[in-house]
Amino acid sequence: MNILNSLLTIDKSQRPAVYLQIANQLMEHIKNGKLKPGYKLLSSRDLSAVLGVHRRTVVQAYDELLAQGWLESVSGSGTFIASHLPQMLLQRLTDPESVSEDPIKRAGFDFSPVPMLDRPALKVTSSLHLDDGFPDARLAPLEELSRAYRSQLLTGNAYARLGYGDTKGALWLRKELSSYLNDTRGLNTSCDNILIVRGTIMGLFLVSSGLLANGDNVVVGEMGWYGAKMNFQKAGANILSIRSDQHGLDIDELEALCKKRKIRLIYVTSHHQYPTTVALRADRRIRLLQLAEQYGFIIFEDDYDYDFHYLSKPLLPLASADPAGMTLYCGSFTKAISPAFRVGYLVGPENVITHLSQLRRIIDRQGDTILENTIADLLQSGVIQRHLRKSVREYKQRRDVFCNLLKDELGDQVDFQIPDGGMAVWTRFDPAIDLKLLAEKALQKGLYFADGKMHNDNRDRHATRLGFASSTPKELEISIEILKKQLKQ
Structure with missing residues (x-):
């Protein structure tokens, strides 16, 4: 019986x-050595x-393997396993015990994982969520966006519309953004000051x-966004933390630090300090800009x-009052529309934007031109x-409903300040409450909220961000009721 019968x-x-x-x-049988070079296959009729x-x-099967070089045909003799195949294909080159049992799951080569990157990506799938401060995608102007997207796909010069574009981003969007940011943020930009990115990250x-x-000193708040720290650490920077209070970052501490060490960059969320949502006070804003100019660090x-x-x-952002070109200003449409639409912008001096657009080219040739x-x-x-004006009214109502619920239903177990802006409430829980356990119990009931570890370097803090914007007033009521019941258990 021919070996092919069983193979x-x-x-x-x-x-x-x-x-x-x-x-x-x-x-596969050629690769694992069961069919060796020179072996004659059955004729197509017999097989x-x-x-x-x-x-x-x-x-068809033989033709496929002939085209790929696995087989060779000899006129008048038949079809054979290609005699030129190297022996390396037919045997393992390493000790079988050292070879991964499942190469789909585990590589046969070594690499060094980066511990700081080992953080799960947030993917909230529960029906209720007091998240990190996300928008409600149900409010997004999806019909208008759909019509505009379809128009971009189907109209105009297809070669230009669907081809390669500027690594800085679509010129039309950069022009519109320049006008929009100048009007709303008090900036003084042109399209050459803007680099379109996928998001702040x-x-x-x-x-x-x-x-x-490598070795540059970067200053961040003692509580802040871990996504920023990961980027700075991956670049080899030393992370230096400074305190923050009810008025934002402690600029006195920053100045003292500048006198001792060379600072390359400071990361700030000046409008709504992350995670606490407090605004950086006016006098501190002025001093921060002065220190940046005096000591030469990037904001x-x-x-x-x-x-x-x-x-x-x-x-108005720091960038609007920066006389020395020390500020790089970054934002996105993630909060305005939805996290699914990855369009953001980085604003800065023209030479810096050109430099960074050259770097962007080698990791992401360009963004989504149609979406841009x-x-x-x-x-x-x-x-x-118009969508933003509508959303501000809606989110303000939800903020008020949520803060009233926190006060009325959980007032003896939480402490918070009503935020002037943003999409979340920085909430401190009674130190006797195990936030991690509470988050786990709430999730079992269909409610997600972060246990606070992602916000705090000091793990004994009992505070977290509770997002209200992505939930309706009714959903907020149900969410607080779940928390209340779990806290009683």
Whole structure:
């Protein structure tokens, strides 16, 4: 009996196509040495009879392997396993005990994992969520966005529209953003001051990779966004933390630090300090800009939710009052529309933007030009501006409902200040409460909230961000009721 009778198994009810099943199995048996170079295969007629398939199917399989170089055909003699195949394909080159049992799951080569990157990505799937401060995608102008996106796909010069574009981002969006940011943020920009990125995290990566050197000192708040710290650490920077209080970062401590050590960059969320949501006070803003000019350090200003301020008009960013070009200003449409739409912007001096766009080219040739032009369309038509005004009113109502619920239902177990802006409430729990355990119990009841570890370097703090914007008032009521019941147990 020919060896192929036992080696080949065909299932006509399964994919891939039968000829590919034959070809793939033959290829695998050649690789593992069961079919050796020079071995003569059955004729297409004989193998088709053995397998119970049409002769043409076997011919297709043989042709596939002939084209790939696994087989060779000798006129008048038949089809053979290619004699030129090297022996390395037919044997293991390493000790079998050292070879991974499942190469799909574990590589056969060594590499060094980076512990600081070993943090799970947030993917909230529960029906209720007091998240990190995300928008409610149900409010997003999805119909307008859909129409604009379709228009970008189908109209205009297809070669230009669907081809390669500027690594800085779509020119139309940069022009619209320049006008929008100048009007709303008090900036003084042109399109050449703007680099379109996938989001703030990409802006941080580019700045860390392009402007930081190994051993540079970077200053952050003692509580802050871990995503920023990861980028700085990956670039080899030393992370120096300073305190913050009810008025934002302690600039006195920063100045004392500058007198002792050379600071390369400071990361700030000046409008709504992350995670506490407090605003950096005016006098501290002025001194921060003065110190940056005096000591020559970069200010990376992450303005992650500028548009959502409820007490008064939003505070203008540091970048609007920077006379020396020390500030890089970063924001995105993640909070304005939805995290799924990855369009953000990095604003800075032209030479820096050009430098970072060159770096961006080697990791991401360009962004989603169609989506970028769609956002430009919505900015030009005022859709995004109207959506933001509507969202601010809605989120303010939700903030008030949520804070009243916290006070009335959990007032003896939590402490908080009503935030002037943002999408979350910085909430301190009674130290006797195990936040990690409470978060686990709430999740079992369908409610997600962070246990606070992601915000605090000092793990004995009993505080976390409770997001209200992505939930309706009714959903907020149910969420607080779940917390209340779990705290009683």
